[in-house]
Amino acid sequence: MTWIFSLSAECGAEQASAEQFAHHFDNVSWILSNGSQTQCHAKIFQDIEENWWCRVCPSGISETGIDTPETAYLMTELGILLYQHLRTAPTFRYALAGVEVDEFRTYSELLEEPSNPTFPGLVLAETVWQRMGASTIFRPFSSEYVWKPYEGEVYKPLMVSSDLKDKLNELLILQ
Secondary structure (H helix, E strand, O other): OOEOEEEEEEEEOOHHHHHHHHHHHOOOEEEOOOOOEEEEEEEEEEOOOOOEEEEEEEOOOOOEOOOOHHHHHHHHHHHHHHHHHHOOOOOOOEEEEEEOOOOOOOHHHHHHOOOOOOOOOOEEEHHHHHHOOOOOOOEEEEOOEEEOOOOOOOOOHHHHOHHHHHHHHHHHHOO
């Protein structure tokens, strides 16, 4: 099963906005702390509400999720780099970096749940933030944007180890 790490941004109803956003990220590259190089690839698509999204995927990172502590570290490093580059991106309505964040909420879903924007790393245009009730959990991110600060990626051994899952199941059976 594929578990993609990316930055996904919802850019609104205009395709041109998503194209400009994609151009800002496409082919950006960085050298990571482990010495490997990564390059971003950006693609645009529409959601079921016909709003345009841009998915930015760095190369050379796990596509099976966070399977080691080292992978969590590298994805966190990439997340920070993506957020740094996002500060100078063309306009978007909201964005989030992480594993499997494509279309994490449509625009109407996001507005319907204004009291529960619990995604660490969620960046909102101030206009969207105001429509959601201007929650105080958000802090300034850049000009005209706020965010719930990014907390990094987490390695969860029970998610990837069948041996540990079996041991936990044995423990739960004994209750």
